[in-house]
């Protein structure tokens with residue numbers, strides 16, 4: 001069997017004795033588009049926090065292309081090829097879009113400590129940042145500050161920052177949350193254009209978009225995996241109705 005992009009085994013997290021993620025096992029193949037589904041409080045964001053190292057697990061293993069991540073700080077996980085976006089945007093509002101991307105690019109450089117003015121002189125890095133902004137259709141706004149842009153632009157900028165980290169596995173936490181219909185279409189189109197060699201795990205409550213995008217789906221409830229399968233398998237499984245309708 002070929003190596004898995006993400007292999008999670010027996011992963012658990014308790015908060016004060018209460019299980020938020022409970023003995024989760026998941027196998028995600030390279031290039032897969034995988035949706036994490038589940039009602040509020042199911043443990044989806046906690047699972048992302050465990051994968052990217054924002055939280056330590058109580059138990060379990062997380063392997064990225066065979067490399068164990070548990071015990072590694074978040075920046076080392078980034079260096080292994082992991083990137084994520086957050087439900088709550090985490091941008092520098094008073095800096096330009098270009099500088100936001102340059103800062104992300106700089107995080108991968110061996111020489112990380114630099115003054116802002118050095119960024120302005122770094123034409124190579126600026127060109128690289130510009131090319132990433134072009135990928136997310138934000139090149140026109142490169143020299144505006146984040147605070148001067150619309151919410152939908154900021155969501156795409158967050159994806160640009162994640163792309164700047166050259167991820168092999170990208171975790172997207174509700175990339176469409178709070179967007180207008182037109183903005184949703186733009187982000188959806190962007191997701192569709194992401195290269196197949198980036199494995200994507202998505203949390204998204206917009207079912208039409210999420211189901212159209214994902215090849216495989218994991219349904220979580222009370223921190224545990226209820227079922228993992230194709231769209232058709234999830235839709236046909238009576239447990240999906242039970243989780244969502246309490247039937």
Ligand SMILES: Nc1ncnc2c1ncn2[C@@H]1O[C@H](COP(=O)(O)OP(=O)(O)OP(=O)(O)O)[C@@H](O)[C@H]1O
Nearest residue numbers: 015019020021038039040041042043044045046047
């Ligand atoms: N830092 C924390 N401290 C204590 N409890 C937490 C913490 N983070 C999450 N929880 C609890 O863990 C459980 C899972 O929460 P989580 O945010 O992972 O769910 P979710 O599926 O992402 O929900 P939503 O769709 O509403 O974002 C919830 O009961 C939540 O209250």
